[in-house]
Amino acid sequence: MTRSTDDGLKVTDAQWQRARLIWDHHQMHHEPRPADVAIGLGSHDLGVATATADLYRAGLFPTVVFTGGNSPTTAARFPRGEAVHYREHALSLGVPDSAILVEPHAGNTGQNITLSREVLADAGITPATVLLVCKPYMERRSYATARKLWPEAEVRCASEDLTLDDYVKSIGDEKLVLDMLVGDLQRVIEYPKLGYAVVQPVPEDVHEAYESLVAAGFTSRLIAR
Incomplete structure (x- = not known):
């Protein structure tokens, strides 16, 4: 089964599962508690x-x-x-x-x-x-x-307590959301090298999902490396 984005790019079920893996990794799963x-x-x-x-x-x-x-x-x-x-x-x-x-x-x-x-x-x-x-x-x-x-x-x-599917519905642009998932993970990986952020380990399966989606063309939010 595949989904078609507005620009004609096909999103397969396997790619959607990879996107969900990245989505989950992006969230810190902090328990909200009082702050100043x-x-x-x-x-x-x-x-x-x-x-x-x-x-x-x-x-x-x-x-x-x-x-x-x-x-x-x-x-x-x-x-x-x-x-x-x-x-x-x-x-x-x-x-x-x-x-x-x-x-x-x-x-x-x-x-x-x-x-x-x-x-x-x-x-x-x-x-x-x-x-x-x-x-x-x-x-x-x-x-x-x-x-x-x-x-x-x-x-x-x-953040809002949403699944990836619900978030895509709220934004209305599947390709944009997947591109942003990929772009943000690239920044998590690359920004510590530039002094912009502390290192956040990326599990191997998440990194593989990222590389796969980059190769598939979800690249509009990538920065030059």
């Missing part, structure tokens, strides 16, 4: 703001920083910037304005962390514990980046 602050990492996915609002209402943190400017994948969807749209969505879900800080300039995950830290410092907040809220497949890379750039903070990750 949360940081909602900007992206194309408004579900990050929804998850952050849910966690705030559950009493897990008193303050959240929404961080993110624009990128080629978000400019049309969030013309006023990722963090601004996230804030507006969180307000609509009942998060009070007094609990939200906005960092509207970050263009990558490293900047999300460093600029959010500066925003918190300007607000007189020096957190010992930080909850990173992000896309489900971005947890491991976000964690590895924060551990490199903010080693003194205890960092945990959270």
Whole structure:
């Protein structure tokens, strides 16, 4: 059995199983617990703001920083910037304005962390514990980046509780999601060599799944090596 993406690329059942393996590896499976602050990492996915609002209402943190400017994948969807749209969505879900800080300039995950830290410092907040809220497949890379750039903070990750199938349905673009799974795993592998993140071991079966999907053409989110 195969599935056809919008650009005609066929996704076989075997490739889908490999994608699920990578999806699971990307998630840190941290148990959510109270933190001094949360940081909602900007992206194309408004579900990050929804998850952050849910966690705030559950009493897990008193303050959240929404961080993110624009990128080629978000400019049309969030013309006023990722963090601004996230804030507006969180307000609509009942998060009070007094609990939200906005960092509207970050263009990558490293900047999300460093600029959010500066925003918190300007607000007189020096957190010992930080909850990173992000896309489900971005947890491991976000964690590895924060551990490199903010080693003194205890960092945990959270995201929407979705299966890969449900996430693809929410985004509406199977090829894009698989490309992003592959691209994020490449960054988990390569960024420690560039000093951007701490090392996160990748199991052999996950690495084999990654190489197989790269060879099959799920490459639009890869960086030059």
